[in-house]
Amino acid sequence: MPSQSVSSSLTADVVVLGAGAAGLMCAATAGYQGARVLVIDHAKKPAGKVLMSGGGRCNFTNLNTTPAHYLSRNPHFCKSALKRYTPQDFVELVERHGVEYVEKNPGQLFCAESSKEIQRVLLTELEWSGAQLHLRTQLEAVQPRADGVLLHTSLGQIDAGALVIATGGLSIPTMGATGIGYTLARQFGLEVLPTRAGLVPLTLHPEHKHLFAPLSGLSCPVAIHAGGHTFTDDLLLTHRGLSGPAVLQVSNFWQEGQEVSINWLPDLCVSTALRQERQQAAKAGLAAWLGRHLPKRLAATLYEEITLHHDPLPARLADLSNERIDQLANHLQNWVFKPAGSEGYRTAEVTLGGVATEQISSQNFAVQGLEAVRFIGEVLDVTGQLGGFNFQWAWASAVACGRSF
Numbered sequence: 001m002p003s004q005s006v007s008s009s010l011t012a013d014v015v016v017l018g019a020g021a022a023g024l025m026c027a028a029t030a031g032y033q034g035a036r037v038l039v040i041d042h043a044k045k046p047a048g049k050v051l052m053s054g055g056g057r058c059n060f061t062n063l064n065t066t067p068a069h070y071l072s073r074n075p076h077f078c079k080s081a082l083k084r085y086t087p088q089d090f091v092e093l094v095e096r097h098g099v100e101y102v103e104k105n106p107g108q109l110f111c112a113e114s115s116k117e118i119q120r121v122l123l124t125e126l127e128w129s130g131a132q133l134h135l136r137t138q139l140e141a142v143q144p145r146a147d148g149v150l151l152h153t154s155l156g157q158i159d160a161g162a163l164v165i166a167t168g169g170l171s172i173p174t175m176g177a178t179g180i181g182y183t184l185a186r187q188f189g190l191e192v193l194p195t196r197a198g199l200v201p202l203t204l205h206p207e208h209k210h211l212f213a214p215l216s217g218l219s220c221p222v223a224i225h226a227g228g229h230t231f232t233d234d235l236l237l238t239h240r241g242l243s244g245p246a247v248l249q250v251s252n253f254w255q256e257g258q259e260v261s262i263n264w265l266p267d268l269c270v271s272t273a274l275r276q277e278r279q280q281a282a283k284a285g286l287a288a289w290l291g292r293h294l295p296k297r298l299a300a301t302l303y304e305e306i307t308l309h310h311d312p313l314p315a316r317l318a319d320l321s322n323e324r325i326d327q328l329a330n331h332l333q334n335w336v337f338k339p340a341g342s343e344g345y346r347t348a349e350v351t352l353g354g355v356a357t358e359q360i361s362s363q364n365f366a367v368q369g370l371e372a373v374r375f376i377g378e379v380l381d382v383t384g385q386l387g388g389f390n391f392q393w394a395w396a397s398a399v400a401c402g403r404s405f
């Protein structure tokens, strides 16, 4: 570029694109290192997903984080950053800011009051670090240069020593999610792995929707299996299909067209329990037995479904053969169905796939051969399970990158 136009532009050591969890954390870290940092985001407010996360109480980390909690084509990539910035490090940060928190499930830390507390921590850190935030700002083009990048933005040109791309994934487009990070990755010659919605409710075909929709709002513990992985947690029936932590977890491993299996009674061996019941209460029927082990309305629905798919049931358990008991046990503990699909990016918590990590440094998150360009957070092909792991990845990748300036 002609030197005149460069001299009339803004300058910064680091421009961070994306004022989300990773972008704000990286900007503050780089600011504390003494770098002059600008954060730009097209959204009206910063950290939008932080605010809506964890049902409004942000599950900001998980004390039991290990690399095994992440999905990636390159499973070793996340190890170094996760080791260098741990959940305890983030806990110390929130404690320094006086945030009260609670541990819900083992290891899962939530704000006691509101997600706004985490937004406050991030914005306070940003301010203290000296980094500047520009919202409602569009990035129009990026030109790599010998000593950095030249950015064309709605603020004007920015001559930056480095560009950190922290634009997240595609989930919740209404919150400002776009695919710009993937477009830029392709511009820099990086591979972008196919993306799909993760931690997302599954939808049902009409026959099952018809069956379960009247139970909308009902939640029960199940074991759910798909794509070689099983999760035991709560399932929530909704008017569109299945949600709740068990379903969100398994959705990361489920591929379109695959079957899913549900064990409605994960704490029982139904075969053994029904044989015992047949001996002890021979006159009892299956419907009553189900009603004692499952929420009443679910028991009635599953009973109705059994009668639709199997030969008529005898009124008394005493009249069930061993073979029939095993058949019923299999039905209840390996209830196989094909989801119609998922609710997609509209409600997904995360995006699976994304920028391939093989050409990214796991130390400072720079693109190989292009030190001035960095990718951090969810835009990368690193996706955590449910439970605070995705924010921990945002913090850890951000700090590893920010400290390198």
Ligand code: FDA
Binding pocket: 017, 018, 019, 020, 021, 022, 023, 040, 041, 042, 043, 046, 047, 048, 049, 050, 052, 053, 054, 055, 058, 059, 060, 061, 137, 138, 139, 166, 167, 168, 169, 171, 172, 175, 176, 177, 178, 179, 180, 347, 348, 349, 350, 376, 377, 378, 379, 387, 388, 389, 390, 391, 392, 394
């Ligand atoms: P993030 O999405 O946070 O930020 C990206 C930023 O880039 C946004 O500010 C966006 O506006 C900006 N941007 C995008 N395109 C742009 C463009 N073209 N120009 C300029 N700016 C652009 N995780 C967890 O660990 N615990 C939890 O409790 C939850 N709960 C949860 C609930 C819901 C409803 C969702 C959708 C997600 C969660 N998550 C979660 C996941 C978590 O929110 C997510 O993994 C992190 O926010 C990812 O952080 P990033 O900074 O990478 O992206």
